[in-house]
Amino acid sequence: MQLDGIHHITCITADAPGNVDFYARVLGLRLVKKTVNFDAPDVYHLYYGDERGAPGSILTFFEFPHAARGRAGAGMIHRLRWRVGCDDALGFWAERLAREVVQFDETADDHHSLAFRDPEGLRLELAVVACDDEPLRAVADGIPAEYALLGFDGVRAYSRLPSEQERLLTEQLGFTATGPGSYLLAGGRRSATYAHDEPPAAVGIQGAGTVHHIAWCDRDSDHEAWDEHLAQIGLHPTPIIDRQYFLSIYFREPCGVLFEFATPTPGFAIDEDPEHLGEQLRLPPRYEHLRDRLQERLTPLGNPRAKMVRR
Numbered sequence: 480m481q482l483d484g485i486h487h488i489t490c491i492t493a494d495a496p497g498n499v500d501f502y503a504r505v506l507g508l509r510l511v512k513k514t515v516n517f518d519a520p521d522v523y524h525l526y527y528g529d530e531r532g533a534p535g536s537i538l539t540f541f542e543f544p545h546a547a548r549g550r551a552g553a554g555m556i557h558r559l560r561w562r563v564g565c566d567d568a569l570g571f572w573a574e575r576l577a578r579e580v581v582q583f584d585e586t587a588d589d590h591h592s593l594a595f596r597d598p599e600g601l602r603l604e605l606a607v608v609a610c611d612d613e614p615l616r617a618v619a620d621g622i623p624a625e626y627a628l629l630g631f632d633g634v635r636a637y638s639r640l641p642s643e644q645e646r647l648l649t650e651q652l653g654f655t656a657t658g659p660g661s662y663l664l665a666g667g668r669r670s671a672t673y674a675h676d677e678p679p680a681a682v683g684i685q686g687a688g689t690v691h692h693i694a695w696c697d698r699d700s701d702h703e704a705w706d707e708h709l710a711q712i713g714l715h716p717t718p719i720i721d722r723q724y725f726l727s728i729y730f731r732e733p734c735g736v737l738f739e740f741a742t743p744t745p746g747f748a749i750d751e752d753p754e755h756l757g758e759q760l761r762l763p764p765r766y767e768h769l770r771d772r773l774q775e776r777l778t779p780l781g782n783p784r785a786k787m788v789r790r
Contacts, residue, residue, distance in 0.1 A: 480697070481653060481666060481698065482653055482695045482697055483534070483667035483668040483669055483695075483696040483697070484534070484535050484612075484631075484667060484668065484670055484671040485534070485535055485631045485633070485634075485693065485694070485696065486535070486695060486696035486725070486740075486741040487526070487534070487538065487693075487741065488556075488631065488634065488690060488692075489540070489541065489692050489693075489694070490541075490688075490689065490690050490691055491540065491541050491543060491546060491549065491685065491687055491688070491690075492525075492541070492542050492599060492687055493543060493544060493546040493547075493548075493599065493686075493687035494542070494599070495523050495525065495544075495777075495778045495780055496778060496779075496780060497598055498525065498540055498542070498599075499780055499783055500783075501579075501597055501598055502527045502597075503527065503619075503784075504783060505576070505579055507617055507619030507621075508527035508528060508529075508536075508538065508617050508628065509528055509529065509530055509532070509617040509618070509757065509784075510525065510526070510756075510757035510783050511526050511527065511537070511747050511756040512525070512532065512724065512747050512751075512756065512761060513525060513526075513758075513759065513761065513780060514526075514761045514762065514763075515766065515773060515777070517722060520766050520773060521776055522541055522542050522543055522544075522777075523540070523542040523780075524539060524540070524541055524542075525539060525540045525542065526538075526747065526757070527539070528617070529615035529616055529617050530616070530617055530618060531746075531748075531753065532746065532747035532748070532756060533615050534696040534741070535612075535631055535669045535696065536615035536631065538559070538631075546686050546687045547684075547686045548599065548600060548686055548688055549683075549684045549686025549687055549689035550681060550683055550686070551602075551637060551683055551690070552678055552681060552682050552684070553637050553638070553639045553678035553683060553734070553735065554636075554637065554734050554735025554736055555636065555637055555683045555685075555689065555690060555736065556635065556693060557635055557636065557637055557676070558594070558602040558604055558635040559601070559602070559604065559631065559690070560605075560606055560632045560635070560672070561603070561604070561606070561628045561632060562605075562606060562607075562608045562628070562631070563606065563607060563626065563627075563628060563629060564607070564614065564626070565607060566591065567625075568607070568625065569593045569605060569607065571623070572593055572605055572626070573593055576593075576595055581597070582595060582600075583595045584596065584602060586604065591606060591607045592605060592606035592607070593605045593606075597688065599687045599688035600688035601688045601689065605628070606632055612630065612668075612670060613630075614627075614630065615629055615630030616628065616629055630669070632671065632672055633672030633673055634674075634693055635675070635676055636673070636674070636676070636734070636736050637675065637676055637679070637683070638660075638675035638676070638734040638736075639734060640733050641660055643733035643734070644733050644734045645662075647712075647733060648662050648673065649662070651708075651712055652664075652695075653667075654673065660676065661674045668696075691737065692729070692736075692737035693736070693737075693738060694727070694738075694740065695738065695739070695741070696742075696743055697740045697742060698742070699726075699743065702719060702726055702728070702740070706728050706740075709728065709730055709740075714730040714731070714732075715730060715731075717729045717730070723749065723750070724745065724746060724747050724749060725741040725742045725744070725745070726741070726742045727740070727741050728740045757782070757783075757784075760774065
């Protein structure tokens, strides 16, 4: 069995309109699905990605209005990293983000990456990464194609049990150790990195601006086998759950980070024309009878591409 890189990363926001503005307008991602949290349908689940909504490009947010700011701590992912194509792209993004008055952070390799925070404090990074993976870019006004985000490269997490985490990653999930606390998932359709850092003293708090979980992309034919394997090695995975756009298995790795395995199909075009992804509220069939009530409760969101100039 082989994992094919990152499928998606899910985070929390308290401000859906501000979230759409930042990730669609500022960062140039496409809003590929506007739906609800399948386990709590009174709140949004927003999906951003490349033009097709391809695994490896997908960033999602649950909106919990008025949620307090969270804080990353032990057992939580604290930084998301996207690829860009060249050093000139970093210069473009530094200027663009400065105009948006974002908070910048220091990085260990500041000549080839740019670290900053979204409006709710979520730590993000853009990095020049040499690889042969397909570039997963979206079309956006004001962002030249050569500078666009190209899909996820990886994440960094806070971990208190790195040796147990390393055994899981390298002996069971197919990662290779590339340095102290750093791992590479390669050999599949896309590569990805995972790294851990010593956690801060303060206890983590899940809230706005924090990561809920990371999903790794498995293969349709392997999904049931992974569920069985994870149970055999004592990770207590959930049963396979139908998320309409993919099938999911959830479990916590030894340090507490919530992992998901998600299938690449059926994808986000199963209930929308690919040319119009994310334009309308889509509900799973079991919630269609609640549409009127949900639309009254959910924060109104416009189509971020309504005025986009098509290239």
